[in-house]
Amino acid sequence: AQSVSQHNHHVILSEAASLELGCNYSYGGTVNLFWYVQYPGQHLQLLLKYFSGDPLVKGIKGFEAEFIKSKFSFNLRKPSVQWSDTAEYFCAVNARGSGNTGKLIFGQGTTLQVKP
Amino acid sequence: GAGVSQSPSNKVTEKGKDVELRCDPISGHTALYWYRQSLGQGLEFLIYFQGNSAPDKSGLPSDRFSAERTGGSVSTLTIQRTQQEDSAVYLCASSLGAGVSYEQYFGPGTRLTVT
Numbered sequence: 001a002q003s004v005s006q007h008n009h010h011v012i013l014s015e016a017a018s019l020e021l022g023c024n025y026s027y028g029g030t031v032n033l034f035w036y037v038q039y040p041g042q043h044l045q046l047l048l049k050y051f052s053g054d055p056l057v058k059g060i061k062g063f064e065a066e067f068i069k070s071k072f073s074f075n076l077r078k079p080s081v082q083w084s085d086t087a088e089y090f091c092a093v094n095a096r097g098s099g100n101t102g103k104l105i106f107g108q109g110t111t112l113q114v115k116p
Numbered sequence: 117g118a119g120v121s122q123s124p125s126n127k128v129t130e131k132g133k134d135v136e137l138r139c140d141p142i143s144g145h146t147a148l149y150w151y152r153q154s155l156g157q158g159l160e161f162l163i164y165f166q167g168n169s170a171p172d173k174s175g176l177p178s179d180r181f182s183a184e185r186t187g188g189s190v191s192t193l194t195i196q197r198t199q200q201e202d203s204a205v206y207l208c209a210s211s212l213g214a215g216v217s218y219e220q221y222f223g224p225g226t227r228l229t230v231t
Contacts, residue, residue: 096217101164
Protein backbone atom coordinates (compact mmCIF):
# COMPACT_ATOMS: atom_id res chain seq x y z
CA ALA A 1 0.00 0.00 0.00
CA GLN A 2 1.08 3.53 -0.65
CA SER A 3 1.90 5.89 2.18
CA VAL A 4 3.26 9.39 2.50
CA SER A 5 5.23 10.73 5.42
CA GLN A 6 5.85 14.38 6.19
CA HIS A 7 8.57 14.82 8.76
CA ASN A 8 7.64 18.17 10.19
CA HIS A 9 4.22 18.72 11.69
CA HIS A 10 4.66 22.32 12.73
CA VAL A 11 7.32 24.72 11.48
CA ILE A 12 7.83 28.27 12.67
CA LEU A 13 10.05 30.62 10.67
CA SER A 14 10.80 34.30 10.51
CA GLU A 15 10.25 36.18 7.28
CA ALA A 16 13.10 35.82 4.78
CA ALA A 17 14.19 32.50 6.26
CA SER A 18 14.62 29.56 3.94
CA LEU A 19 12.13 26.72 3.99
CA GLU A 20 12.46 23.02 3.38
CA LEU A 21 9.61 20.62 4.14
CA GLY A 22 10.36 16.94 3.95
CA CYS A 23 8.19 14.37 2.20
CA ASN A 24 8.89 10.68 1.70
CA TYR A 25 6.62 8.15 0.11
CA SER A 26 6.37 4.41 0.10
CA TYR A 27 5.28 2.64 -3.06
CA GLY A 28 6.82 -0.05 -5.21
CA GLY A 29 5.82 1.41 -8.56
CA THR A 30 5.89 4.70 -10.38
CA VAL A 31 4.12 7.66 -8.86
CA ASN A 32 3.14 11.21 -9.58
CA LEU A 33 3.95 13.65 -6.80
CA PHE A 34 2.19 16.77 -5.62
CA TRP A 35 2.36 19.54 -3.06
CA TYR A 36 -0.91 21.18 -2.09
CA VAL A 37 -1.36 24.23 0.12
CA GLN A 38 -4.29 25.30 2.25
CA TYR A 39 -4.22 28.93 3.32
CA PRO A 40 -6.29 29.87 6.38
CA GLY A 41 -9.96 29.81 5.47
CA GLN A 42 -9.31 28.72 1.90
CA HIS A 43 -9.56 25.45 0.04
CA LEU A 44 -6.77 23.17 -1.03
CA GLN A 45 -4.87 24.35 -4.07
CA LEU A 46 -2.05 22.86 -6.08
CA LEU A 47 1.42 24.33 -5.51
CA LEU A 48 3.35 22.11 -7.89
CA LYS A 49 3.45 18.63 -9.36
CA TYR A 50 5.92 16.15 -10.79
CA PHE A 51 4.93 13.63 -13.43
CA SER A 52 8.16 13.02 -15.33
CA GLY A 53 11.21 14.75 -16.75
CA ASP A 54 13.32 17.28 -14.86
CA PRO A 55 13.20 16.22 -11.20
CA LEU A 56 13.40 19.84 -10.08
CA VAL A 57 9.98 21.37 -10.50
CA LYS A 58 8.94 24.93 -9.96
CA GLY A 59 5.52 25.94 -8.75
CA ILE A 60 3.61 29.04 -7.89
CA LYS A 61 4.76 31.73 -5.47
CA GLY A 62 8.44 30.83 -5.70
CA PHE A 63 8.13 27.28 -4.42
CA GLU A 64 10.09 24.40 -5.88
CA ALA A 65 10.48 20.72 -5.13
CA GLU A 66 13.01 18.10 -6.04
CA PHE A 67 12.17 14.48 -6.74
CA ILE A 68 14.95 12.15 -5.62
CA LYS A 69 13.92 8.70 -6.78
CA SER A 70 16.61 6.84 -4.85
CA LYS A 71 15.41 8.40 -1.62
CA PHE A 72 11.67 8.24 -2.40
CA SER A 73 11.59 11.91 -1.49
CA PHE A 74 9.92 15.04 -2.81
CA ASN A 75 10.95 17.89 -0.54
CA LEU A 76 9.46 21.34 -0.88
CA ARG A 77 11.69 24.40 -0.76
CA LYS A 78 11.49 28.16 -0.85
CA PRO A 79 14.56 30.37 -0.48
CA SER A 80 12.84 33.20 1.38
CA VAL A 81 9.44 32.84 3.02
CA GLN A 82 6.90 35.59 3.49
CA TRP A 83 4.25 36.08 6.14
CA SER A 84 1.66 35.24 3.45
CA ASP A 85 3.12 31.73 3.18
CA THR A 86 1.55 30.86 6.52
CA ALA A 87 -0.57 27.83 5.67
CA GLU A 88 -0.83 24.08 5.87
CA TYR A 89 1.15 22.13 3.29
CA PHE A 90 0.33 18.64 2.10
CA CYS A 91 2.46 16.26 0.12
CA ALA A 92 0.53 13.72 -1.97
CA VAL A 93 1.13 10.91 -4.44
CA ASN A 94 -0.90 8.86 -6.84
CA ALA A 95 0.09 5.65 -8.51
CA ARG A 96 0.71 5.58 -12.23
CA GLY A 97 -0.18 2.74 -14.51
CA SER A 98 -3.26 1.25 -16.06
CA GLY A 99 -6.19 0.75 -13.77
CA ASN A 100 -5.13 3.46 -11.39
CA THR A 101 -7.83 5.97 -10.68
CA GLY A 102 -5.79 9.00 -9.74
CA LYS A 103 -6.84 8.95 -6.11
CA LEU A 104 -4.42 10.93 -4.00
CA ILE A 105 -2.68 9.61 -0.92
CA PHE A 106 -1.80 12.49 1.36
CA GLY A 107 0.75 13.02 4.08
CA GLN A 108 -0.36 14.29 7.46
CA GLY A 109 0.38 17.87 6.57
CA THR A 110 2.80 20.49 7.87
CA THR A 111 1.61 23.70 9.42
CA LEU A 112 3.91 26.56 8.54
CA GLN A 113 3.78 29.71 10.62
CA VAL A 114 5.80 32.66 9.37
CA LYS A 115 6.44 35.43 11.85
CA PRO A 116 6.62 38.95 10.44
CA GLY B 117 -14.95 30.35 -14.24
CA ALA B 118 -16.72 28.56 -11.47
CA GLY B 119 -14.76 26.16 -9.35
CA VAL B 120 -15.94 23.14 -7.42
CA SER B 121 -18.75 24.05 -5.06
CA GLN B 122 -20.02 22.16 -2.05
CA SER B 123 -23.06 22.54 0.14
CA PRO B 124 -23.76 23.04 2.90
CA SER B 125 -20.57 24.69 4.08
CA ASN B 126 -21.33 23.66 7.65
CA LYS B 127 -23.61 20.98 9.00
CA VAL B 128 -24.33 20.17 12.62
CA THR B 129 -26.33 17.05 13.22
CA GLU B 130 -27.29 14.83 16.09
CA LYS B 131 -25.82 11.39 16.45
CA GLY B 132 -27.95 8.85 14.64
CA LYS B 133 -29.34 11.21 12.02
CA ASP B 134 -28.67 10.89 8.29
CA VAL B 135 -26.91 13.65 6.35
CA GLU B 136 -26.42 14.44 2.68
CA LEU B 137 -23.48 16.42 1.37
CA ARG B 138 -23.51 17.84 -2.13
CA CYS B 139 -20.74 18.49 -4.62
CA ASP B 140 -20.97 20.42 -7.89
CA PRO B 141 -17.85 19.75 -9.94
CA ILE B 142 -16.34 22.02 -12.55
CA SER B 143 -18.38 21.82 -15.73
CA GLY B 144 -16.97 19.23 -18.12
CA HIS B 145 -14.94 17.41 -15.49
CA THR B 146 -15.64 13.72 -15.81
CA ALA B 147 -13.79 12.52 -12.72
CA LEU B 148 -14.96 13.29 -9.20
CA TYR B 149 -13.39 12.38 -5.88
CA TRP B 150 -14.50 12.60 -2.27
CA TYR B 151 -11.98 12.95 0.54
CA ARG B 152 -12.29 13.43 4.28
CA GLN B 153 -10.09 15.64 6.42
CA SER B 154 -10.16 14.88 10.12
CA LEU B 155 -7.87 15.66 13.03
CA GLY B 156 -6.82 12.15 13.76
CA GLN B 157 -6.62 10.76 10.23
CA GLY B 158 -5.48 13.63 8.04
CA LEU B 159 -6.75 13.68 4.45
CA GLU B 160 -8.22 10.37 3.32
CA PHE B 161 -9.64 9.23 0.01
CA LEU B 162 -13.24 8.01 0.15
CA ILE B 163 -14.60 7.33 -3.34
CA TYR B 164 -13.93 8.03 -7.01
CA PHE B 165 -16.44 8.54 -9.80
CA GLN B 166 -15.83 8.36 -13.52
CA GLY B 167 -19.01 9.62 -15.10
CA ASN B 168 -21.84 8.17 -13.05
CA SER B 169 -20.06 5.00 -12.03
CA ALA B 170 -17.86 4.51 -9.01
CA PRO B 171 -15.05 2.11 -9.88
CA ASP B 172 -13.22 2.80 -6.64
CA LYS B 173 -15.11 2.85 -3.36
CA SER B 174 -12.23 1.49 -1.37
CA GLY B 175 -12.00 4.45 1.01
CA LEU B 176 -15.55 4.40 2.32
CA PRO B 177 -15.09 3.63 6.04
CA SER B 178 -18.32 1.69 6.58
CA ASP B 179 -21.57 0.70 4.92
CA ARG B 180 -23.17 3.76 6.50
CA PHE B 181 -21.42 5.79 3.82
CA SER B 182 -22.68 5.88 0.24
CA ALA B 183 -22.42 8.21 -2.70
CA GLU B 184 -23.99 8.68 -6.05
CA ARG B 185 -23.46 10.86 -9.05
CA THR B 186 -26.13 11.75 -11.55
CA GLY B 187 -25.88 13.10 -15.07
CA GLY B 188 -22.13 12.91 -14.86
CA SER B 189 -22.22 16.03 -12.75
CA VAL B 190 -23.55 16.57 -9.22
CA SER B 191 -22.58 14.08 -6.56
CA THR B 192 -24.13 13.41 -3.18
CA LEU B 193 -22.36 11.75 -0.27
CA THR B 194 -24.78 10.27 2.24
CA ILE B 195 -23.91 9.25 5.77
CA GLN B 196 -26.55 7.22 7.57
CA ARG B 197 -26.88 6.98 11.33
CA THR B 198 -24.09 9.45 11.90
CA GLN B 199 -21.56 8.84 14.66
CA GLN B 200 -19.29 11.30 16.44
CA GLU B 201 -16.26 9.89 14.64
CA ASP B 202 -17.84 11.04 11.36
CA SER B 203 -17.12 14.64 12.35
CA ALA B 204 -14.70 15.97 9.75
CA VAL B 205 -14.40 18.22 6.74
CA TYR B 206 -15.60 16.43 3.62
CA LEU B 207 -13.84 17.59 0.48
CA CYS B 208 -14.84 17.07 -3.11
CA ALA B 209 -12.45 17.35 -6.05
CA SER B 210 -12.93 17.07 -9.77
CA SER B 211 -10.60 16.61 -12.71
CA LEU B 212 -10.90 16.90 -16.45
CA GLY B 213 -10.24 13.25 -17.10
CA ALA B 214 -9.80 9.93 -15.51
CA GLY B 215 -6.52 8.67 -14.24
CA VAL B 216 -3.38 9.95 -12.74
CA SER B 217 -2.23 12.71 -15.05
CA TYR B 218 -5.02 15.16 -14.47
CA GLU B 219 -4.92 17.84 -11.81
CA GLN B 220 -7.62 17.64 -9.17
CA TYR B 221 -9.40 20.85 -8.20
CA PHE B 222 -10.79 20.95 -4.70
CA GLY B 223 -13.92 22.51 -3.34
CA PRO B 224 -14.15 24.43 -0.05
CA GLY B 225 -15.46 21.44 1.85
CA THR B 226 -18.39 20.74 4.14
CA ARG B 227 -17.61 20.79 7.85
CA LEU B 228 -19.71 18.12 9.52
CA THR B 229 -20.12 18.14 13.28
CA VAL B 230 -21.95 15.26 14.92
CA THR B 231 -23.13 16.05 18.45
